[in-house]
Amino acid sequence: MAESPEDEFSDFSFAKQKAPRKFARSQKTWRSDDSDPSTETARNNIDTLTQGIQDNLLPENKYKYSPIRDDQIRLLILHPRQEHEDDDIKCSLMTFQFDESNPVLPRYQALSYFWGDGDPIHKIRLKDVSTQDAQTRTQGPSRARSTPQHSGHDLRSLVKRARQSIVGAEFYVRKNLVEALKHFRHEKRDLYLWIDALCIDQSNLTERNAQVRRINALYSGAFNVCIWLGKGSAATKRVMHSDGFIEKIGDPFQLDKYVEDTRDPKHDERVLQNWEDLADLMQSRWFSRRWVIQELALAHEASVHCGYEYLHWTVFRDAIASLNLKWPQIQQQEHYRKLRQGQEKVGEVGALGASVIVDAVSSMFTKTDSDEILERVTTLETLVSTLQSFESSKPRDLIYALLSIASDPPSNVTPIEVDYKKATLDVFSDFLKYCFESSGSLDMLCRHWTLRPHRGDGAEVSRFKRSFRLKNREPLPLPSYMPLAAGAPFGSGQHVLNGRRNGESFVGRPDRRNYQASKKLEPSFKFLEYGDAEYEATINDGKYKSPEGQDIMPPRYRSILTVKGFRLGPIEEVVGPVADGTITKDCLSLAGFETEDQADDVHTYPPKLWRTLVANRNSAGGPVNCLYENACGYCLAHVGPNGHINTGDLIQRRNQPETVILYLKRVREVVWNRKFIKCGNIGLSEKRDDFWGLGPPDAQVGDIACILFGCSVPVLLRPSPDREQRFTLVGESYIHGLMEGEAITGREKETWKFEDEWFNLV
Numbered sequence: 001m002a003e004s005p006e007d008e009f010s011d012f013s014f015a016k017q018k019a020p021r022k023f024a025r026s027q028k029t030w031r032s033d034d035s036d037p038s039t040e041t042a043r044n045n046i047d048t049l050t051q052g053i054q055d056n057l058l059p060e061n062k063y064k065y066s067p068i069r070d071d072q073i074r075l076l077i078l079h080p081r082q083e084h085e086d087d088d089i090k091c092s093l094m095t096f097q098f099d100e101s102n103p104v105l106p107r108y109q110a111l112s113y114f115w116g117d118g119d120p121i122h123k124i125r126l127k128d129v130s131t132q133d134a135q136t137r138t139q140g141p142s143r144a145r146s147t148p149q150h151s152g153h154d155l156r157s158l159v160k161r162a163r164q165s166i167v168g169a170e171f172y173v174r175k176n177l178v179e180a181l182k183h184f185r186h187e188k189r190d191l192y193l194w195i196d197a198l199c200i201d202q203s204n205l206t207e208r209n210a211q212v213r214r215i216n217a218l219y220s221g222a223f224n225v226c227i228w229l230g231k232g233s234a235a236t237k238r239v240m241h242s243d244g245f246i247e248k249i250g251d252p253f254q255l256d257k258y259v260e261d262t263r264d265p266k267h268d269e270r271v272l273q274n275w276e277d278l279a280d281l282m283q284s285r286w287f288s289r290r291w292v293i294q295e296l297a298l299a300h301e302a303s304v305h306c307g308y309e310y311l312h313w314t315v316f317r318d319a320i321a322s323l324n325l326k327w328p329q330i331q332q333q334e335h336y337r338k339l340r341q342g343q344e345k346v347g348e349v350g351a352l353g354a355s356v357i358v359d360a361v362s363s364m365f366t367k368t369d370s371d372e373i374l375e376r377v378t379t380l381e382t383l384v385s386t387l388q389s390f391e392s393s394k395p396r397d398l399i400y401a402l403l404s405i406a407s408d409p410p411s412n413v414t415p416i417e418v419d420y421k422k423a424t425l426d427v428f429s430d431f432l433k434y435c436f437e438s439s440g441s442l443d444m445l446c447r448h449w450t451l452r453p454h455r456g457d458g459a460e461v462s463r464f465k466r467s468f469r470l471k472n473r474e475p476l477p478l479p480s481y482m483p484l485a486a487g488a489p490f491g492s493g494q495h496v497l498n499g500r501r502n503g504e505s506f507v508g509r510p511d512r513r514n515y516q517a518s519k520k521l522e523p524s525f526k527f528l529e530y531g532d533a534e535y536e537a538t539i540n541d542g543k544y545k546s547p548e549g550q551d552i553m554p555p556r557y558r559s560i561l562t563v564k565g566f567r568l569g570p571i572e573e574v575v576g577p578v579a580d581g582t583i584t585k586d587c588l589s590l591a592g593f594e595t596e597d598q599a600d601d602v603h604t605y606p607p608k609l610w611r612t613l614v615a616n617r618n619s620a621g622g623p624v625n626c627l628y629e630n631a632c633g634y635c636l637a638h639v640g641p642n643g644h645i646n647t648g649d650l651i652q653r654r655n656q657p658e659t660v661i662l663y664l665k666r667v668r669e670v671v672w673n674r675k676f677i678k679c680g681n682i683g684l685s686e687k688r689d690d691f692w693g694l695g696p697p698d699a700q701v702g703d704i705a706c707i708l709f710g711c712s713v714p715v716l717l718r719p720s721p722d723r724e725q726r727f728t729l730v731g732e733s734y735i736h737g738l739m740e741g742e743a744i745t746g747r748e749k750e751t752w753k754f755e756d757e758w759f760n761l762v
Helices: 005-009 018-029 037-055 132-136 153-165 175-184 205-213 215-221 234-240 252-261 268-281 291-297 313-331 340-346 353-362 380-386 424-439 466-471 493-498 532-540 585-590 607-613 628-636 647-652 658-671 742-748
Strands: 072-078 090-097 109-113 122-129 169-173 191-194 224-228 302-306 309-312 365-367 373-376 525-529 557-575 675-679 692-695 704-708 715-719 726-732 757-761
Touching: 109 175, 109 291, 122 175, 175 224, 175 302, 205 215, 215 291, 224 291, 234 268, 234 302, 234 309, 252 268, 252 313, 268 313, 291 353, 302 313, 309 313, 313 353, 353 380, 380 424, 424 525, 424 557, 557 585, 557 742, 585 675, 607 628, 607 658, 607 692, 628 658, 647 658
Parallel strands: 090 122, 109 191, 109 224, 224 302, 726 757
Antiparallel strands: 072 090, 072 191, 122 169, 302 309, 365 373, 525 557, 557 675, 557 704, 557 757, 675 692, 704 715, 715 726
16 A cells, blocks of 8 residues: 555655744644634645645556466557547556466567656556456467467457457556657557556555566566667667668678778768767667566567667677777877867776677577577676666665566575565565575675665655655765775766776685685674564564655664684775876885886886786786786886876777787776775784785775685774774785685684684674
């Protein structure tokens, strides 16, 4: 049951303005005399408050969903327009019995689209149509993606009568959906569609749980998935209709020809415009939405629609792969360098959501020659770790949107199930526990993957306009061991379009760890929970009201994770962070290289310097190229007039050796927005100066470098100033000489003395 406007309004800060408090005080001196000034003030305050609420309310849906059982689904019938394109969009919802192993459904398509940021203020008309008679007369089962075996006469007659009989009740949707419905609406025929925003009662959490759990069958059962990129711009329309450009670059011979044309002044502007238009199309908001990954991965057939132009997904996929392959060559062309606007707009193509989707979907399953899925081979931890740039409107969907395409967990690990009634903290905690138990590693603590929940996030339907909700949006805290996706290499969502924001993660992918700082020690951890009696009392006393929204259960977890490990030492010096890949003179000095003293003989720099700048790994996580040492010497010989190394400028210089360029690109992946740190030591009788490395941008003097059992890299912890034995997880670090288990080996040989302890992370 949805909250009343008054109940929902009470959660916002606007409800705590002065007018209600003045009115409360005026009640103490209430008199029947209407001439009393306090009476008039109170009335004015009430009128102002009431008008403020009304001005910020969305139009109310007149259509009300009829409940369905867990073994049923709805399909949307999009009726043809009557005369004009702007005629009301009229739809019917039909309920069908759904058996995943043998669905009896009409032939339908599924819509994959970006919901959009606007308010649901665009009117369509909805009505229910009973399918009981039609289904009882169905003559045989059929799979939705093949030609139906039933006669179809009863169903078509039923739909035709529904189209002609009832106008339908008002229902309001967002702009992007209403535009999609207008574009897909046929002049004469009814279309059967599955659209999550309409076929699921979003205000009913119980129904939503049941429907999302079978979403894999719904998308794989559709004969086609329609990818709606929006109405498009002049650029997107141009490239979708530009002499078959997208189709042609999928051909290797045509691709090389188009790249060659970028070198020809007669063709460069036209060809470069095509490449840039394709890159612009790849920046559609659809490619930033997390749900689309499984919607595309599960599709048997898919088509890409932008306005009235459309392509088969495989054609579009090959074009994206071609652009990724040739983009470095295109960027190096002299004529491209002149297009400053294009250079700023496109950025790093490989980091765009479109590129990530193409790579991810191609390796997600093992399939038969007929494209039937045999096995899901990618773990949930890997999916969440590698798809940080894809966002969702609900923080829980960071996990739920990937469940259908993730491989099964080990038999001794409890699988995660969709439950929108769970508090976000519990969903995230269950996921971390799942990762720790599945992989035997704590590395997920170091990856940036979460979205911060906000007050009211759990309310699936809100009566207030988005502008009002955003103005009164109150962030809810997350513990430090759940790092935000904003700290990922390219951030999340639309931030990806602006280029690199942070360095690559030291822990790497879950399926190939880069280091083994804790060697093979098993993780020891415990999530602190409320006791059963205390938790039940919280539920039963009726006083708990979740800040996330109505019907959300209280969290079971206490926001405390206890992990076992030992201290390496305190951070004694910090320099940075490295801004835009420029390594300052102070950073080099901390590593033992003084530009004034060593400018004439760069080969005297400490060997640990060149290795630390690339975290002693190549971009794939493998051993470094031995030529990197000479490349580092070259860079040190070409420091700027202020003693800094500007990696961007060095890469752009003409005739730069390829080895130097490769080295500098790897340096940028590692040091971007990180701080250089020097760590003291408490495990040795004699102090050493070689505990030097890289830390997160928030690192500060006094943080403690630690090894956690089951974590492949050292981490920095910050003691709580007011709570003993409580620590904030600052982040992962690279400390040269301690990345391959040297501290564990030294402890075993008793040359280093480290004492185990339990750290309470908050």
